[in-house]
Amino acid sequence: PSPLAYERLSAATWLLVVCFAFGRDPSPRKINLGVGAYRDDDGAPYVLPSVREAEARVTARALNMEYLPVAGHAGFLSKAMDLAYGEGAVPEGLASVQTLSGTGACRLAGDLLARFAGGDKAADGADGRPLVLLPNPSWANHAAIFRDAGCAVGTYTYYEPSTKSLNLEGMLRDLRDAPRGATVLLHACAHNPTGVDPDAEAWGEISAAVADAGLHPLFDMAYQGFTSGDPAVDAAAVRRFVADGHAVVLAQSFSKNFGLYGHRVGALSVMTGDAAAAAAVSSQLCILGRPSYSNPPLHGVRLVDEVLGDAALAAQWREEVAGMATRIAGMRTALVAALADAGSTADWRHVTDQNGMFCYSGMSADTVARLAAEWSVYLTSNGRISMAGVTSKNVGYLAEAMHAVTK
Numbered sequence: 310p311s312p313l314a315y316e317r318l319s320a321a322t323w324l325l326v327v328c329f330a331f332g333r334d335p336s337p338r339k340i341n342l343g344v345g346a347y348r349d350d351d352g353a354p355y356v357l358p359s360v361r362e363a364e365a366r367v368t369a370r371a372l373n374m375e376y377l378p379v380a381g382h383a384g385f386l387s388k389a390m391d392l393a394y395g396e397g398a399v400p401e402g403l404a405s406v407q408t409l410s411g412t413g414a415c416r417l418a419g420d421l422l423a424r425f426a427g428g429d430k431a432a433d434g435a436d437g438r439p440l441v442l443l444p445n446p447s448w449a450n451h452a453a454i455f456r457d458a459g460c461a462v463g464t465y466t467y468y469e470p471s472t473k474s475l476n477l478e479g480m481l482r483d484l485r486d487a488p489r490g491a492t493v494l495l496h497a498c499a500h501n502p503t504g505v506d507p508d509a510e511a512w513g514e515i516s517a518a519v520a521d522a523g524l525h526p527l528f529d530m531a532y533q534g535f536t537s538g539d540p541a542v543d544a545a546a547v548r549r550f551v552a553d554g555h556a557v558v559l560a561q562s563f564s565k566n567f568g569l570y571g572h573r574v575g576a577l578s579v580m581t582g583d584a585a586a587a588a589a590v591s592s593q594l595c596i597l598g599r600p601s602y603s604n605p606p607l608h609g610v611r612l613v614d615e616v617l618g619d620a621a622l623a624a625q626w627r628e629e630v631a632g633m634a635t636r637i638a639g640m641r642t643a644l645v646a647a648l649a650d651a652g653s654t655a656d657w658r659h660v661t662d663q664n665g666m667f668c669y670s671g672m673s674a675d676t677v678a679r680l681a682a683e684w685s686v687y688l689t690s691n692g693r694i695s696m697a698g699v700t701s702k703n704v705g706y707l708a709e710a711m712h713a714v715t716k
């Protein structure tokens with residue numbers, strides 16, 4: 310399509326176009342920087358050695374393959390909660406269920422809201438649907454997930470294109486102006502697509518604004534470990550909100566930090582305050598899950614349970630997560646250096662300032678279209694580069710291409 314047609318495509322549709330066009334491109338130098346999945350330094354999918362080891366152990370046990378309960382695998386769930394909230398710090402009265410990865414966790418949260426939070430006049434989206442506020446921009450799938458669940462979707466200010474960083478003032482203003490009782494979705498770390506996260510001080514202000522405005526925080530934590538390399542550090546925002554007394558709802562994904570993309574491993578947890586309310590919410594989550602998918606998948610959660618249940622294997626996994634984060638951070642530095650070598654005088658500091666898997670490059674849809682047409686470099690039309698697809702072998706070529714289309 311022409312550059313104009315590119316602009317009309319949503320980011321989600323664009324990702325399909327990227328994959329299709331990339332597959333058909335005969336260029337030996339082509340690079341796919343559209344997909345949000347980790348790649349090793351040869352550009353190949355990466356199975357974490359700790360997960361491989363866990364799989365060998367699980368397979369050797371020749372376990373049965375019966376259905377899981379609707380709520381999921383109890384051992385996995387308890388370890389997932391420890392990972393998110395901290396061992397010994399899991400809140401009392403927490404309802405948790407296994408979900409079809411992070412997407413399924415967000416959807417189940419949306420289903421729960423649509424069933425129980427609708428009709429609250431203060432918080433609804435004008436027609437009785439509960440209002441979910443997303444950062445602008447957010448992961449392309451968020452709006453569709455919550456709309457399809459029956460929620461109304463709004464946005465709050467997040468990213469400031471002119472500074473390529475967080476517009477904290479705008480964010481706080483929008484949160485304070487939001488209808489009381491609305492749900493505010495927050496990316497716990499490694500914001501997708503911008504790579505821009507609030508710092509600890511900003512999280513404190515956001516927590517206060519959410520409390521003052523009477524909003525319900527819903528955290529989406531899809532990249533725990535990808536910002537700092539340490540999953541505990543990356544959970545700081547969630548833990549801060551818990552400490553500040555919020556009733557946190559948390560969607561967790563194990564796609565990226567365990568490399569279990571296709572196995573659909575996730576969890577949804579809801580802080581309720583006491584055991585009776587937690588049992589009631591768990592039961593309602595199961596009632597929502599049952600007609601949707603009956604029960605969640607088995608294999609991936611066994612692997613996470615095995616990794617996190619063995620101190621040595623868990624330590625190895627932490628090193629592997631740090632390794633992924635470090636490789637990506639190294640590619641940010643390498644890209645900025647290669648852009649300078651290619652002759653670019655533009656300011657690319659945001660490439661290294663941003664966190665996690667993505668770099669919001671600031672390149673326009675036209676520029677992205679030229680990158681694809683002239684250089685066989687494919688990204689989403691919003692200029693988001695999946696840094697996980699950058700390698701020591703292709704970073705020079707990528708820089709040459711980026712410089713050629715931005716000079």
Ligand code: PLP
Nearest residue numbers: 345410411412448501531562564
């Ligand atoms: N949330 C965010 C912000 C994401 O970027 C993604 C995946 O890209 C997800 C949730 C869900 O991923 P999955 O369903 O594979 O866990």
